[in-house]
Amino acid sequence: MSSVEEFRTEIRDWLREQLGGEFAGLKGRGGPGREHEAFAERLAWERHMAAHGWTCVGWPREHGGRGASIEEQIAFHEEYALADAPARVNHIGEQLLGPTLIAYGTEEQQARFLPPIVAVQELWCQGYSEPDAGSDLANVRTRxxxxxxxxxxxxxxxxxxxxxxxxxxxxxxxxxxxxxxxRHAGLSYLLVPMDQPGVEVRPIVQLTGTSEFNEVFFDDARTDAAHVVGAVGDGWRIAMATLGFERGVSTLGQQVGFARELAALVELARHTGALADPLVQDRLVRAWTGLEAMRAHARRGDVSPSVAKNHWARWHRDLGELAMDVRGAAALLAVPDARQPYELDDWQRLFLFARADTIYAGSDEIQRNIIAERELGLPKEVRV
Known part of the structure; x- marks a missing residue:
C-alpha cells in the first residue's frame, strides 16, 4: 500500500469513528448559505480535529501541520467530503491567511498567529471588498x-x-x-483585531434569509505597527497570493459535494418525471461532463486559478437553475418558519445562494479579464 493510500485509509477510518459518536449529528451541517447551522458545535468539532492532528494537514511540520504532500491533501479533502463531515469553520485562517503568513510573514508573525489557527482558537475573516471596490479590488478606499x-x-x-x-x-x-x-500602488496587508472599539460588524440578510456575510466598519481601529504582512505598500502582491491559496486543493472536496448534488438531482428528475424530457437529459449530461472536466483539471493542476474559478462558479449556478426546472412549480413554494419569513429546502437554497458563486472571490467579468490579459496576452481593458 502506498503512503497516499495509507494516509487516505487513516483519515477515512478516523472520520468514520468520530462521526459515528458524539459528533454524528453534525454530518452534512453548515456550508454556503447554511453557515448558521450548529456553528458552536462545528467549532467544537474542528477543535477536536485539531487535538488529533487533523487541521492544517498541508502546512509544514515546523508550523504545526502534517507536511502532507499534494496527493495526501487531495485524499484528505476528498475523504472529508465523502464522509459528509460538517463544513469547516476555520477555512479562511487555515487555507488563506495561514499559507500567506508561511510564505510572506515574519518569524514573529508566524509564531504569534499560526499556532492559534492550527488549534482553532482564533478565527479569521477577509477584509477585501468595499462598496466601491468589489470586483475592482484595486479601488479600495479604506486607509x-x-x-x-x-x-x-x-x-x-x-x-x-x-x-x-x-x-x-x-x-x-x-x-x-x-x-x-x-490603484494597486500604496496598498498594505494588515492584520487587525476585531474585538476592539472602532470595529462594528453589521450582518447582511441574504436571499436565503441567513446572514453569513457582513459589513465591517473601521473607525479609528488600531493594530500593532508590526502587523503588516510583507513590505508596506506591497499589499496588492500579498493579497493576490492569498487569492491563489484560496483556489487550491481544498476545492477538490468542494467537487465531491458537487458530485453528490448532481447525483441527487438525477434521482429527483427520475422521481418528478423530468428525466423523460430530452432537454433535461441533455443538461444533466452537460453537467456531468462539466464536473468531470473540472475534477480532471484540478487533479492535474494545469489550469489557472481564474479559469478554474470561472468554470466551477458558472457550473454550480447552472446546476441551481436546472434544479428549479426539474422541480417545476413546487420550486416556487417555501415553508413558513416562526424564526424567519420562510424556510428553504436544499434545492431552493442551492439556487439562491449559487447566484453569488459567480460574484464572490472574483466575479466572472474580472476573471475573464485576467484570463484575456494574463493567459492569452490580449490588450488590457481601456479604463476611463
Missing part, C-alpha cells in the same frame, strides 16, 4: 495611517461581504497606506 507615537496603525473605512466577520477574532485587511496613491 491606514501609522501612528509612531503609539506604534500602531489607525484604520478607517468600510469592508463588505465579509464572510463570518461576526464570528471572527481577526481580519486581514487590504488598506491604502500611501496618501494620494491610486
Amino acid at each position: 491606514a495611517e501609522l501612528d509612531p507615537d503609539r506604534g500602531t496603525w489607525r484604520v478607517n473605512g468600510q469592508k463588505i461581504w465579509t464572510s463570518l466577520a461576526h464570528e471572527s477574532q481577526w481580519c486581514f485587511v487590504v488598506a491604502r497606506t500611501a496618501p494620494g496613491s491610486r
Whole structure:
C-alpha cells in the first residue's frame, strides 16, 4: 500500500469513528448559505480535529501541520467530503491567511498567529471588498495611517461581504497606506483585531434569509505597527497570493459535494418525471461532463486559478437553475418558519445562494479579464 493510500485509509477510518459518536449529528451541517447551522458545535468539532492532528494537514511540520504532500491533501479533502463531515469553520485562517503568513510573514508573525489557527482558537475573516471596490479590488478606499507615537496603525473605512466577520477574532485587511496613491500602488496587508472599539460588524440578510456575510466598519481601529504582512505598500502582491491559496486543493472536496448534488438531482428528475424530457437529459449530461472536466483539471493542476474559478462558479449556478426546472412549480413554494419569513429546502437554497458563486472571490467579468490579459496576452481593458 502506498503512503497516499495509507494516509487516505487513516483519515477515512478516523472520520468514520468520530462521526459515528458524539459528533454524528453534525454530518452534512453548515456550508454556503447554511453557515448558521450548529456553528458552536462545528467549532467544537474542528477543535477536536485539531487535538488529533487533523487541521492544517498541508502546512509544514515546523508550523504545526502534517507536511502532507499534494496527493495526501487531495485524499484528505476528498475523504472529508465523502464522509459528509460538517463544513469547516476555520477555512479562511487555515487555507488563506495561514499559507500567506508561511510564505510572506515574519518569524514573529508566524509564531504569534499560526499556532492559534492550527488549534482553532482564533478565527479569521477577509477584509477585501468595499462598496466601491468589489470586483475592482484595486479601488479600495479604506486607509491606514501609522501612528509612531503609539506604534500602531489607525484604520478607517468600510469592508463588505465579509464572510463570518461576526464570528471572527481577526481580519486581514487590504488598506491604502500611501496618501494620494491610486490603484494597486500604496496598498498594505494588515492584520487587525476585531474585538476592539472602532470595529462594528453589521450582518447582511441574504436571499436565503441567513446572514453569513457582513459589513465591517473601521473607525479609528488600531493594530500593532508590526502587523503588516510583507513590505508596506506591497499589499496588492500579498493579497493576490492569498487569492491563489484560496483556489487550491481544498476545492477538490468542494467537487465531491458537487458530485453528490448532481447525483441527487438525477434521482429527483427520475422521481418528478423530468428525466423523460430530452432537454433535461441533455443538461444533466452537460453537467456531468462539466464536473468531470473540472475534477480532471484540478487533479492535474494545469489550469489557472481564474479559469478554474470561472468554470466551477458558472457550473454550480447552472446546476441551481436546472434544479428549479426539474422541480417545476413546487420550486416556487417555501415553508413558513416562526424564526424567519420562510424556510428553504436544499434545492431552493442551492439556487439562491449559487447566484453569488459567480460574484464572490472574483466575479466572472474580472476573471475573464485576467484570463484575456494574463493567459492569452490580449490588450488590457481601456479604463476611463
